[in-house]
Amino acid sequence: MFTTSRRFSIKYKIAVGYILILCCLGAAIIMVSERISVLQNEIETMTARDMEINNLITSIRYSVVNMETSQRGYLLTGNESYLTPYMQSKAGWIEDYELLYEHFSSNPERSKDLESIKATIEHWIETAAEPTIELKRENQTQAIIDFFADDAGKQDVEQLREQLETLRLNHLESNKAYIADLDKRNSWLLMTLIGMLVAVAIISFFIVSYVSGAIVKTITQVSSTIKEIADSKGDLTKRIKVGTRDEVRDLAEATNVLLGSLEAQSWVQRNVAEVATMNQGLSNLTELASSFLSKVAPIIGASYGVLYYRRGSGDKLRLEKLSAYAAYGDDTSKESFRLGEGLVGQCAQDNRPFLLNQPENYSGSIASGTMKMRPRSVLIVPVEFERKVIAVMEFASIEPFKAEHLKLLEAIEEHFGVTIDNTAGRMEVERLLAESQAMTEELQAQTEELQAQSEELQMQQEEMRMTTEHLEEQNLYAEQKTKELEQAKAELEDYAEKLKQSAQYKTNFLANMSHELRTPLNSILILSQMLSENDSKSLSQEEVGYAKVIHSSGNDLLALIDDILDLSKIEAGKISLVMDEVSVAEIPELLKLVFDPVAEKKGLDFRIELQKDLPPIMQTDGQRLQQILKNLLSNAFKFTETGSVTLKLHRADPAAVSARMPDACAENMLAFSVIDTGIGIPKDKQGLIFEAFQQVDGNTNRIYGGTGLGLSICSEFAQLLGGYIALDSELHKGSTFTLYAPICLPDAQHALRQASMEAAAAASAEIAAGMALPQPSESPAPAADRGSAEEAGKEQPQAKPERPEEVSLLHGKKVLLVEDDARNVFAVVKALEAKGLHVTVAGNGQECMDIVASESDFDLVLMDIMMPVMDGFETTRALRQHPIMKDTPIIALTAKAMKSDQESCLAAGASDYISKPIQMEQLFSLMRVWLTKQVGQE
Known part of the structure; x- marks a missing residue:
C-alpha cells in the first residue's frame, strides 16, 4: 500500500503525533456531534412539550366553556340533549388535567397552580352547574332565576380564566429562561471547541518540531487552515487545501469530508428551525400549506410543489390537495387520491418516500413567463403524526434532488405533522366556538328584537334633542318654544301614564266586580236550580216555572259578566290564542247540532253550504272561531222571523281581501258567511254595531234584548286570528256577515309548538298526580249583540x-x-x-x-x-x-x-x-x- 520511502518516513516520524491529533479531533468531533444532537433533541422536546402544554390548557378552557354553554342551553330549553356536551366535557377535562399535571409534576409552584385550577372547576361544578341542572330537572324555574340573580358561578369562571392565563404566561416565562440557558450552553460549546482546536494546534506544533524540514511547510499549512476555520467561529464552508501527496493530504481530505457532513447537518437543522418558526401562529390549513410550500421549495431547489391532506374515513378516506407552489394556469395536478392510488396514494399507504429521476409522463409542468419545462426529478414524501400518515408533499425540480434534500424533508415532516394536527385541532375548536357563538347569538336575537322599539324611541328622542339644540342656537324664541314642547311632552307622558293606570284600575275593577257579582249569583243559581228540580214536590208547577225563570235570568247575567270580562281582557291585551289544527268539515257539523233545534222552534230553514275545494285542515284557535260563528248565527236566528239562515264556507274573494288587508295572501284566507233573511241593517248604522255597547237603535234593545258587546268581541277575536269580519246588509232584506280567517298564520308553527309543549307539561303534571284531573269547564260564550246562543238551550233537558x-x-x-x-x-x-x-x-x-x-x-x-x-x-x-x-x-x-x-x-x-x-x-x-x-x- 505504501510504496515510497517518503511516506514511510512521515508515518514513522509522526505516527504518535498523528494518532494523538486524530484522537483529539475525533473527540472534538464526537463532542460537537453529540452536543448538536443533544441540542436538537432538546429543541424538539421543548417544542413538542410547549405545544402539548398549550393544547392541554386550551382544551381545559374549551371543556369548561363547553360545560357552561351546555348548562345554559339546558336551562333555557329543558332539552336533555343539551347536556351531552356537558357530560362529555365533564369527563374530558380531568384527562387533560392529569396530562398537564404530569408535565408540571417536577415544578411545585406550577403543580400548586394546577391544583388551584382543579379546585376552581370542581367548585363551579358543585355549586353552580350541578345544582342548577338539578333545579331544571325539578322544574324549579323561580329557583333558577333567583340563583342567577347573583350568579355565584360567574366568579368561578372568571377566576378560572385568570388562573389559566397566569399558568400560560408563567410557562412562557419558564421557556424563555430555558432558551437563555441553551444559548449559554451553546456559547460554552463554542469556547470548548476553540480550546480543543487550540490544544490540537499546540500538540501539532510540538510534533512538527520533531519532523524533518521537508514536511514543516505542509504541517504549517494544515495548521493554518484549521486555525482559520476556528477563527471563523464555526464557518463550516471552509476547506483544507494541501499540495502534497501523503498522510497529511489524507488528513485534510478526511477533515473536509467531516466538515461537509457537519455543514450538511447544520444546514438541515437550521432550515428545520426556520420552517418550524415560520409555521407557528397559523390557524388555517390552506394558509399553512401555502406558507410551507413557499418556504421549503426554494430551500431544496424545487420549482413546483403540491401538498395533500388526509380527510374523511372508511370509504370516503381521501388525500385532498390543500395548496400548490408555482402552479401555472389551470393546474393539471389531481385534486384528490385514494389510499394506494398513484404514487401519492401509495406513499401514504406505505409510509415511505419516492424519488423519481427523469419522469416521462409527469402531468405537471414547470413554467415561467417565456417557457415550460418538464422536471428532471420528482420527490414524494409522507408526513406522519402518531404513526399515521396525515399528509403527503410532492416536489418537482429541473435539477436532481440531493440526499440532504431528502434528509431535510424527513426531518421537517416529524415537526410538520404535529403542526398540521395542531392547526386542524385549532380549526375544529374555532368551528365549535363559532357554533357556540351562533347559538348564543340566536338566544340574544329575541332580546335584540325587544330592544329594537326602545332603540327606535331613543333615536327619535335623540333627533328631537338635536332639533331642539339647533333651534336654541338660532334664537331665544325657539328655545322658549322648545321648553313649551318639552312641558307638553311631559304632560302627555303623565297623561299616558294615568291612562295606563286607569286601564289597570279598570281591569282590576272588572276582576273584583266579577267576584262581587258572582258571589251572590252563585247562591241564586244553586237555590233556583234546587227549587226548579222540586225534589221535595212542595212547589206548584207555576212556582217551579218561576224558579226556572230565576235560574235562566241568572245564567243571562253570568253571560253578561263573561262578555264584560272578555272585552276587558281584549283591551288589556291579555287574550292568548291556542293555535291548533282544526278540521274544516267538523265546524259546520258542530254548529248544526247546536242550531238545528233553534231553527225548528222558530220555523226557519237552516242551511249549510260547503265549497268543493276547501282545505281539510286550518291552523287557528278553534274555540275562538266557534265563539265568533255561534255569535253570528245566534244573531241571525234572533233577527230572522221568516225565511232561512245559511252558513256558507268558501274560498275568500281576492278583491275583498286586498281591499281590507293589502299585505295578506287571498289564497291563504277562508271565508265563513252567515246569511239571513231578517230585518237587515241600514247603511249608515253598519259601522256602529261593531263598537262596544252599540246597537242599531234603542228600539232594537227593547224588542230583541242584548248589550251590544257580542259583535265588538267577535271583531276583536277576528283580528287576533289574523282576519276580519265584513258586513253586507240592506234594510228589510237580510244581512250577510262574513268572517275572513287565514288557513295558516305565518307564526302558526311556533304557536303550535308552544301549545304542544304546554299541553305536554300539563299532561305530565296530571300523570304525577296519579290520574287525569277533570278541568274546570270553560266560561259560557258571551251573549250576542242581537241575541244569544242560549236561545238554543231554553228548553233545558231534565237532569x-x-x-x-x-x-x-x-x-x-x-x-x-x-x-x-x-x-x-x-x-x-x-x-x-x-x-x-x-x-x-x-x-x-x-x-x-x-x-x-x-x-x-x-x-x-x-x-x-x-x-x-x-x-x-x-x-x-x-x-x-x-x-x-x-x-x-x-x-x-x-x-x-x-x-x-x-x-x-x-x-x-x-x-x-x-x-x-x-x-x-x-x-x-x-x-x-x-x-x-x-x-x-x-
Whole structure:
C-alpha cells in the first residue's frame, strides 16, 4: 500500500503525533456531534412539550366553556340533549388535567397552580352547574332565576380564566429562561471547541518540531487552515487545501469530508428551525400549506410543489390537495387520491418516500413567463403524526434532488405533522366556538328584537334633542318654544301614564266586580236550580216555572259578566290564542247540532253550504272561531222571523281581501258567511254595531234584548286570528256577515309548538298526580249583540237520575266548607245535605285551622279563595302541612274568572278548581272523582 520511502518516513516520524491529533479531533468531533444532537433533541422536546402544554390548557378552557354553554342551553330549553356536551366535557377535562399535571409534576409552584385550577372547576361544578341542572330537572324555574340573580358561578369562571392565563404566561416565562440557558450552553460549546482546536494546534506544533524540514511547510499549512476555520467561529464552508501527496493530504481530505457532513447537518437543522418558526401562529390549513410550500421549495431547489391532506374515513378516506407552489394556469395536478392510488396514494399507504429521476409522463409542468419545462426529478414524501400518515408533499425540480434534500424533508415532516394536527385541532375548536357563538347569538336575537322599539324611541328622542339644540342656537324664541314642547311632552307622558293606570284600575275593577257579582249569583243559581228540580214536590208547577225563570235570568247575567270580562281582557291585551289544527268539515257539523233545534222552534230553514275545494285542515284557535260563528248565527236566528239562515264556507274573494288587508295572501284566507233573511241593517248604522255597547237603535234593545258587546268581541277575536269580519246588509232584506280567517298564520308553527309543549307539561303534571284531573269547564260564550246562543238551550233537558253507586259514594261523607259569604254557605250546604253529606262550615281560614286542630277526619274540603283574615291560598298551604289533612282532597272555589286563578290554586296545593257560580252537578262530579281516588289509595 505504501510504496515510497517518503511516506514511510512521515508515518514513522509522526505516527504518535498523528494518532494523538486524530484522537483529539475525533473527540472534538464526537463532542460537537453529540452536543448538536443533544441540542436538537432538546429543541424538539421543548417544542413538542410547549405545544402539548398549550393544547392541554386550551382544551381545559374549551371543556369548561363547553360545560357552561351546555348548562345554559339546558336551562333555557329543558332539552336533555343539551347536556351531552356537558357530560362529555365533564369527563374530558380531568384527562387533560392529569396530562398537564404530569408535565408540571417536577415544578411545585406550577403543580400548586394546577391544583388551584382543579379546585376552581370542581367548585363551579358543585355549586353552580350541578345544582342548577338539578333545579331544571325539578322544574324549579323561580329557583333558577333567583340563583342567577347573583350568579355565584360567574366568579368561578372568571377566576378560572385568570388562573389559566397566569399558568400560560408563567410557562412562557419558564421557556424563555430555558432558551437563555441553551444559548449559554451553546456559547460554552463554542469556547470548548476553540480550546480543543487550540490544544490540537499546540500538540501539532510540538510534533512538527520533531519532523524533518521537508514536511514543516505542509504541517504549517494544515495548521493554518484549521486555525482559520476556528477563527471563523464555526464557518463550516471552509476547506483544507494541501499540495502534497501523503498522510497529511489524507488528513485534510478526511477533515473536509467531516466538515461537509457537519455543514450538511447544520444546514438541515437550521432550515428545520426556520420552517418550524415560520409555521407557528397559523390557524388555517390552506394558509399553512401555502406558507410551507413557499418556504421549503426554494430551500431544496424545487420549482413546483403540491401538498395533500388526509380527510374523511372508511370509504370516503381521501388525500385532498390543500395548496400548490408555482402552479401555472389551470393546474393539471389531481385534486384528490385514494389510499394506494398513484404514487401519492401509495406513499401514504406505505409510509415511505419516492424519488423519481427523469419522469416521462409527469402531468405537471414547470413554467415561467417565456417557457415550460418538464422536471428532471420528482420527490414524494409522507408526513406522519402518531404513526399515521396525515399528509403527503410532492416536489418537482429541473435539477436532481440531493440526499440532504431528502434528509431535510424527513426531518421537517416529524415537526410538520404535529403542526398540521395542531392547526386542524385549532380549526375544529374555532368551528365549535363559532357554533357556540351562533347559538348564543340566536338566544340574544329575541332580546335584540325587544330592544329594537326602545332603540327606535331613543333615536327619535335623540333627533328631537338635536332639533331642539339647533333651534336654541338660532334664537331665544325657539328655545322658549322648545321648553313649551318639552312641558307638553311631559304632560302627555303623565297623561299616558294615568291612562295606563286607569286601564289597570279598570281591569282590576272588572276582576273584583266579577267576584262581587258572582258571589251572590252563585247562591241564586244553586237555590233556583234546587227549587226548579222540586225534589221535595212542595212547589206548584207555576212556582217551579218561576224558579226556572230565576235560574235562566241568572245564567243571562253570568253571560253578561263573561262578555264584560272578555272585552276587558281584549283591551288589556291579555287574550292568548291556542293555535291548533282544526278540521274544516267538523265546524259546520258542530254548529248544526247546536242550531238545528233553534231553527225548528222558530220555523226557519237552516242551511249549510260547503265549497268543493276547501282545505281539510286550518291552523287557528278553534274555540275562538266557534265563539265568533255561534255569535253570528245566534244573531241571525234572533233577527230572522221568516225565511232561512245559511252558513256558507268558501274560498275568500281576492278583491275583498286586498281591499281590507293589502299585505295578506287571498289564497291563504277562508271565508265563513252567515246569511239571513231578517230585518237587515241600514247603511249608515253598519259601522256602529261593531263598537262596544252599540246597537242599531234603542228600539232594537227593547224588542230583541242584548248589550251590544257580542259583535265588538267577535271583531276583536277576528283580528287576533289574523282576519276580519265584513258586513253586507240592506234594510228589510237580510244581512250577510262574513268572517275572513287565514288557513295558516305565518307564526302558526311556533304557536303550535308552544301549545304542544304546554299541553305536554300539563299532561305530565296530571300523570304525577296519579290520574287525569277533570278541568274546570270553560266560561259560557258571551251573549250576542242581537241575541244569544242560549236561545238554543231554553228548553233545558231534565237532569239524568243518579246511579245508586253514585248516591252511596257521596252519602255519609264529611265535608269541610270554608266560605265567608252567608248566602253561598246557605245554598251550598242545602245542596250538599240534599245528597246525604255531613257539612261543617268555617267562616274563614283561621276558623278552618281551629276546626281541623280538634277534628280532622274530613273526607273532602271545599275552599273559597277570597276570604278575610286568612285567604284560601294560605289556608290550603297550611292544610298541606297538617299531618292528617295533607292528603285530603281540596277543591278550590273562586269567583275571579282570570286565567291565572287555576294555576295559583293548584300551586298552593289545591287538588282541583271550580269557578263561581258553581254548577252543582259539576261540583258533585269532581267530588265523586276525588272521593273515588281517595278510596282507591286507602
